[in-house]
Amino acid sequence: MATPTSNNKRLQSILKNTSGFLYYVSITGVTGAAEANRKSVAKEVERIKKNTAIPVCVGFGVKTPKTAKEIASVADGVVVGSAIVDKIGSGSSLREIVNFCKDLAKATHSA
Numbered sequence: 001m002a003t004p005t006s007n008n009k010r011l012q013s014i015l016k017n018t019s020g021f022l023y024y025v026s027i028t029g030v031t032g033a034a035e036a037n038r039k040s041v042a043k044e045v046e047r048i049k050k051n052t053a054i055p056v057c058v059g060f061g062v063k064t065p066k067t068a069k070e071i072a073s074v075a076d077g078v079v080v081g082s083a084i085v086d087k088i089g090s091g092s093s094l095r096e097i098v099n100f101c102k103d104l105a106k107a108t109h110s111a
Contacts, residue, residue: 001025002025004026019054020055024048026041026061027060036071041058046074055076055077058071058075059080063082063083065106065107068108072107072111077108078108084097084101
């Protein structure tokens with residue numbers, strides 16, 4: 001797992017012990033607190049890709065289908081957690097939660 005604060009030396013250490021895919025945490029701070037920024041994520045994904053061939057999936061700060069699409073346009077995958085948990089916690093119906101997940105998937109695949 002890499003973060004916005006992972007310098008190049010730390011990135012090399014992370015990549016040495018990574019297989020499958022690299023999970024990039026797009027924001028610093030608490031999950032669900034901020035929205036991922038496409039421009040800064042793109043810059044970091046590009047930096048990571050210069051050092052590895054494994055896919056880079058981005059999580060943290062992906063709350064909406066719009067953001068999922070933006071991040072998917074610069075990353076190999078998008079991870080959404082807190083936004084779904086928030087829907088569950090707010091009492092959304094199963095249908096609403098499933099539709100939200102479908103909307104996220106559709107947006108991601110359309111990037």
